[in-house]
Amino acid sequence: MSPCYNCNQCPYVHRGKDFIHPERRYVAHLRGFYTCVSKYVVYVLICPCGLIYIGETTKMIKSRISQHRSAINLGNMSQPVSKHFLEKGHSADQLRFM
Template sequence: GNTVSHPTKGTQIKLRHYTTCESKFVVYCLKCPCGLAYIGQTIRAVKDRIKEHRGNIRNFKMGTATDTSVSRHFHAGGHNVSQLKWLVLEQIKMPNRGDIEDNPI
């Protein structure tokens, strides 16, 4: 549908754009089986960013490039990569200067 439940509050969030795994310039949500959520953003195709998160979880090693807040949480919580759920919350307009942080979300 055009709404999703907020991962922690349960309130409905209206989705304003149609997106696919190829969509770029997006704000996305990763949802953990324990109920925690991570909100991220990417200028690349969201599928490529999700692949990185999955790889970091799968290949997690403390103190290396795979040691991110998401992979560390999955490792510490005993979760596995197959439990990772994600969705795009918002697609923002491509900025003129290429600076995604200048766009209000």
């Protein structure tokens, strides 16, 4: 994935064409070219403690990531990603995505 270089989510992009699962060591290769403005994507959120969250969205990925980060910043305990980040003491600025 590549940043679009035109949005607030660009600094949080994990750049590259491959993702290696932290536990299973499975390598997933990205097909195509994706940026923060891509729609209809499967995405990976990478936690600083090594856990991952796999999600999908029909929206631009930058919008979905913004929602995740906002939920963390607002202390929303009803969503799994924000709940994990809050319980572990992580900040929204530590969230990375691909």
